[in-house]
Amino acid sequence: MRRNIVAGNWKMYKNLEQTRELVNRLKTNLDVDLKGTSVIVCPPFTSLSLASTLLQGSEIQLGAQNMHQEEEGAFTGEISAGMLIAAGCRYVILGHSERRQYFKETNELINTKAKKAIAAGLKPIICVGELLEEREKGITEQVVAAQIRGVLNGFTQSDLESTIIAYEPVWAIGTGKTATPDQAQAVHQFIRKIVGQSHTWALAERLVIQYGGSVKPDNAAELFAQPDIDGGLVGGACLKADSFTQIVKCAIS
Numbered sequence: 001m002r003r004n005i006v007a008g009n010w011k012m013y014k015n016l017e018q019t020r021e022l023v024n025r026l027k028t029n030l031d032v033d034l035k036g037t038s039v040i041v042c043p044p045f046t047s048l049s050l051a052s053t054l055l056q057g058s059e060i061q062l063g064a065q066n067m068h069q070e071e072e073g074a075f076t077g078e079i080s081a082g083m084l085i086a087a088g089c090r091y092v093i094l095g096h097s098e099r100r101q102y103f104k105e106t107n108e109l110i111n112t113k114a115k116k117a118i119a120a121g122l123k124p125i126i127c128v129g130e131l132l133e134e135r136e137k138g139i140t141e142q143v144v145a146a147q148i149r150g151v152l153n154g155f156t157q158s159d160l161e162s163t164i165i166a167y168e169p170v171w172a173i174g175t176g177k178t179a180t181p182d183q184a185q186a187v188h189q190f191i192r193k194i195v196g197q198s199h200t201w202a203l204a205e206r207l208v209i210q211y212g213g214s215v216k217p218d219n220a221a222e223l224f225a226q227p228d229i230d231g232g233l234v235g236g237a238c239l240k241a242d243s244f245t246q247i248v249k250c251a252i253s
C-alpha cells in the first residue's frame, strides 16, 4: 500500500529566525503518530543546516528545493546533491514549474538532475503539470505524458522506487485555484498509466504521486481521499505552522 507524503515547499521565504520558529512549532504540532505518513519541509538552502539540527529526534524530514547536476566544480551559486545530503536532506524537489518557467529547466535537465540525486542518496520529488492554455486546448494528457516520459527517461526499477512525482497544474500554483478532486484524480490515474506502460504496472502502483497547487486545510482532505492522490506538495499554506499541520492531519489515515 502507498503511503501519503506531504511536503512543504517554502520557496524563497523564511530567514534563520523565522525558520527556527516555524520548525519548532511544527515539531510540537506534529509530535503525533503519523501512521506512516511522511512529512517533509523544504526550506531555502540557507536554512537547511539549522532545520536539520532542529529536526533531530523528530519524524519530520528535510528536503531541498533544487540542486545542480554536477558533483562539484566551478558553478558559482550552485549546490550539489552531496552538499544537500551533508546538510541533512533526504529529498529534493526538482523541475518545479517556477524552475521551468524562470530558469528554463527542461525535462532533459530535470532527468539528469534526478538521476544524480538518486545516485547520491536523495529521493527526488519531480514536478510536472500543464499550463492553463494547455488545459484549455484539451492537451493536458499530451503535455503531462511528454513530461513524465522525459523526466523518467532511462530510469531503472530501483530509480523509480526512489522517486516521487508531484502533479502540479501550473494554473493552480499560488493562484488559489485548485484542481477539483476529480480533475486531479484523472491526471494522477493517467500518470500511473503512463508509468505502467514505460515501466511495469507493479511499479506504477507503488509510485507516490502528490498533488500540488493551492492545497489548503479546507480542500486537502477531499484531494487526498482520491484513490491515486498520495498526499501533497504545499506552497503558500506551508508557511504557517497551523495550516501545514492541518493539511498533514488530512493525510494521516
Ligand code: PGA
Pocket: 009, 168, 172, 173, 174, 175, 176, 212, 213, 214, 215, 233, 234, 235, 236, 237
Ligand atoms: P501553492 O504552491 O500551494 O502556493 O499553490 C504549490 C507549489 O508551488 O509547490
